[in-house]
Amino acid sequence: xxxxxxxxLLGTASAAVLAAGAVLAGAASTATATPAAAGADTTYLxxxxxxxxxxxxxxxxxxxxxxxxxxxxxxxxxVARSTNSAxxxxxxxxxxxxxxxxxxxxxxxxxxxxxxxxxxDVADAAGNPTxxxxxxxxxxxxxxxxxDAHAVTTGSPxxxxxxxxxxxxxxxxxxxxxxxxxxxxSCIGGVVDTSEAAWNPTTSDHGTHVAGTIAAAINNVGIxxxxxxxxxxxxxxxSDAGYIYPEAAVCGFMWAADHGMQVTNNSYxxxxxxxxxxxxxxxxxxxxxxQRAIRYSQNKGVLTVASxxxxxxxxxxxFVDDASPNDGSSPVETRTINGACVDLPAEAPxxxxxxxxxxxxxxxxxxSYGQGVVEVAAPGGxxxxxxxxxxxxxxxxxxxTTFNTVTRTNGWGYKQGTSxxxxxVAGVAALxxxxxxxxxxxxxxxxxxxxxxxxxxxxxxxxxxxxxxxAYVATCSGGxxxxxxxxxxxNAFRVVS
Ligand SMILES: [Ca+2]
Numbered sequence: 001x002x003x004x005x006x007x008x009l010l011g012t013a014s015a016a017v018l019a020a021g022a023v024l025a026g027a028a029s030t031a032t033a034t035p036a037a038a039g040a041d042t043t044y045l046x047x048x049x050x051x052x053x054x055x056x057x058x059x060x061x062x063x064x065x066x067x068x069x070x071x072x073x074x075x076x077x078x079v080a081r082s083t084n085s086a087x088x089x090x091x092x093x094x095x096x097x098x099x100x101x102x103x104x105x106x107x108x109x110x111x112x113x114x115x116x117x118x119x120x121d122v123a124d125a126a127g128n129p130t131x132x133x134x135x136x137x138x139x140x141x142x143x144x145x146x147x148d149a150h151a152v153t154t155g156s157p158x159x160x161x162x163x164x165x166x167x168x169x170x171x172x173x174x175x176x177x178x179x180x181x182x183x184x185x186s187c188i189g190g191v192v193d194t195s196e197a198a199w200n201p202t203t204s205d206h207g208t209h210v211a212g213t214i215a216a217a218i219n220n221v222g223i224x225x226x227x228x229x230x231x232x233x234x235x236x237x238x239s240d241a242g243y244i245y246p247e248a249a250v251c252g253f254m255w256a257a258d259h260g261m262q263v264t265n266n267s268y269x270x271x272x273x274x275x276x277x278x279x280x281x282x283x284x285x286x287x288x289x290x291q292r293a294i295r296y297s298q299n300k301g302v303l304t305v306a307s308x309x310x311x312x313x314x315x316x317x318x319f320v321d322d323a324s325p326n327d328g329s330s331p332v333e334t335r336t337i338n339g340a341c342v343d344l345p346a347e348a349p350x351x352x353x354x355x356x357x358x359x360x361x362x363x364x365x366x367x368s369y370g371q372g373v374v375e376v377a378a379p380g381g382x383x384x385x386x387x388x389x390x391x392x393x394x395x396x397x398x399x400x401t402t403f404n405t406v407t408r409t410n411g412w413g414y415k416q417g418t419s420x421x422x423x424x425v426a427g428v429a430a431l432x433x434x435x436x437x438x439x440x441x442x443x444x445x446x447x448x449x450x451x452x453x454x455x456x457x458x459x460x461x462x463x464x465x466x467x468x469x470x471a472y473v474a475t476c477s478g479g480x481x482x483x484x485x486x487x488x489x490x491n492a493f494r495v496v497s
Contacts, residue, residue: 041083042103043069043190043247045289049097056095064090069158069189070247071282072254075292079190079247094330100247100285109166109206109242109268110310115394116402116413134412137399137450139359140213140379148225149431149492154218155229156434161214161426162264163254164249165207166238167200169403172208172410174216174223175232183233190247192255195457199234204242205403207234209415211424212401214430214455222412223399226427226492230434233261237268244268248288249345250293253304255415257297262433264297265426266306267419294345302352303433303441305426307392307418308368312472315370316483352429352445356421356482358382361455363484365389365464365472367418371483374446376452378424378491381416382464389465389472397454425490432495451495452488453481 044066048057051162054073066082076097084090091099128293132138141147160180166172167186170179186198191198201208211232216225235255237248249266294304345351356364357373363369381397384390397414404411414416425448433439439447457476462484465472469491476484 001478016190027232029331039083039085040103041081042087042101043245044080044082044091044099044101045246045250045285046078046080046099047285047288048095049096050076050292051417052076052095054078060091060093062090066091070192070251070348071251072293075254075289075294075491077250077289079250085149088096094206098285098288098423099284102286109204109238109244110417110419115397131220132218132222133220134223134399138223138385139396140381140398140420140424141224141226143357143359143361143379143484144489145324145426145491145493146224146228149226149496150218150224150228152493152496153229153431155215155227155431156437157229157231158437159227159230159263159434160233160259160261161227161230161430162233162235162252162259162261163207163211163214163423164235164237164252164256164264164266164454165210165268166204167202167207167236168211168232168234169201169205169208169401169410170196170199170211170234172219172403174210174219174401174412175208177219178211178215178225178228178232180231180233183231183261185233185255186236187248187251187255188236188239190245190251191486192251199236199429201403201405203240203405204238205405206238206267206415206419207236208403208410209398209400209413210265210423212412213398213420214265214427216401221497222401226424227430227434230430233259235264246290250289251292253293253297253302257293257300257302261302263303263305263426264342265423266304266351267422268307269309290345291349294351295349298350298376298441303429303443303444304345305420305422305429306345306351306353306369308353308374308420310366311368311416312366312474313368314474314483315368315373316477317370350441350445352376352448353486354378354418354422354425355486356380356382356416356418357455357485357489360385361489362417362458362464363462363476364418364421365416366416367421367481369474369476371478371481374483374486376425376448376487377455377485378421378428378490380418380421381414383416384465387467388469428490428492428495431492435496442464447495448490449481449487452486452490454488455482455485457482457484
């Protein structure tokens with residue numbers, strides 16, 4: 001167990017924006033994925049048969065009254081826009097395997113809650129192995145031996161981690177030197193925009209927090225990240241309204257692959273359907289496009305790290321999804337989720353999926369899990385473990401870099417979630433590939449698991465928050481590699497030593 005120093009806090013936790021939210025009826029996609037409304041400018045994913053290129057599909061898009069806004073020949077995917085209400089049927093034909101409107105196919109980013117540090121807290125904190133003022137508050141880093149790793153290496157500047165998220169504040173004193181600006185871009189709308197303003201945060205500092213965990217500088221300011229010697233690239237895929245649309249995610253994976261990144265961090269899920277069912281015609285093209293993009297990036301040497309999610313669900317056994325779609329596009333449908341339904345990108349092949357632990361190295365109360373789904377665990381914070389659910393203890397969250405989107409000021413603060421666990425793994429992967437540049441993504445994924453600290457299943461039913469009744473009950477299955485922790489908690493020292 002690691003002691004977490006007490007810190008005075010200013011500001012209260014903001015309300016969490018939950019992925020599974022209330023939904024209002026609105027324009028809806030139907031079983032054949034028709035546009036949201038006649039005449040509305042709608043975005044589509046148009047898939048060519050794998051390996052056939054997109055020339056014929058592009059011609060069909062044009063003939064159907066659409067405009068191609070992004071073209072990925074290597075994976076046979078087009079992003080198109082059209083105001084033709086009959087576009088879906090008009091574009092179908094030779095050279096087009098499938099098409100889906102992405103209207104309503106965005107998922108709301110699960111922001112978690114933030115607690116900010118005051119300037120006085122920052123000035124008062126002292127004492128640490130790396131000379132960073134807030135190191136004493138970084139229990140997460142000590143838990144995975146980041147200080148020991150840094151005695152060996154802080155990572156190579158030739159390694160870049162793509163942060164597919166809500167943007168990174170390029171003016172943050174702990175991040176300004178850490179960003180590969182020439183590899184940063186916005187992918188909103190499925191269209192690349194490399195201007196610095198486009199990939200900075202607008203309405204969410206989620207990506208800024210994630211980036212700090214990966215690579216905050218050792219500079220006598222604020223915190224240290226897992227791999228301060230590597231670079232992060234901001235690849236903005238979260239819209240101002242907080243949604244991750246499939247065309248943005250596909251763009252992000254392709255951008256990372258074509259710009260020499262070795263790792264991407266993906267702390268989100270795609271789709272308003274928390275589980276994307278391959279046998280549903282509305283969802284299958286999304287599954288195909290995302291899978292093709294991830295596979296392409298893996299073939300280009302990119303390891304994909306993804307968060308397991310904050311719903312405390314067993315991803316192995318699935319369940320009844322009664323909260324999708326969650327973006328207001330259409331009424332919530334209660335669906336029985338089976339093996340054909342997957343959480344993207346977490347359950348795509350080759351992806352390293354991460355569950356979250358708290359300061360006692362037990363599964364965080366909110367973390368989803370699943371044997372054969374979770375590869376490794378990492379600190380994501382658990383603000384309720386000390387109180388068993390009665391109230392929140394913010395310092396048991398993860399301290400990282402923040403950006404106040406209202407006042408447009410940089411700072412540091414705590415968040416918790418599997419969104420915070422993922423970047424610890426992305427950072428450890430960046431250290432690993434710095435030390436072992438010959439490792440390909442598959443080898444790297446195995447290496448992270450082989451070097452992890454095994455964590456055993458708790459016996460019986462796990463209830464970390466008895467004060468909340470059975471709200472966060474979970475059952476762990478498996479042995480040395482199990483549903484709660486996969487192969488165990490990643491370790492920064494063992495991947496570089
Ligand atoms: Ca720092």
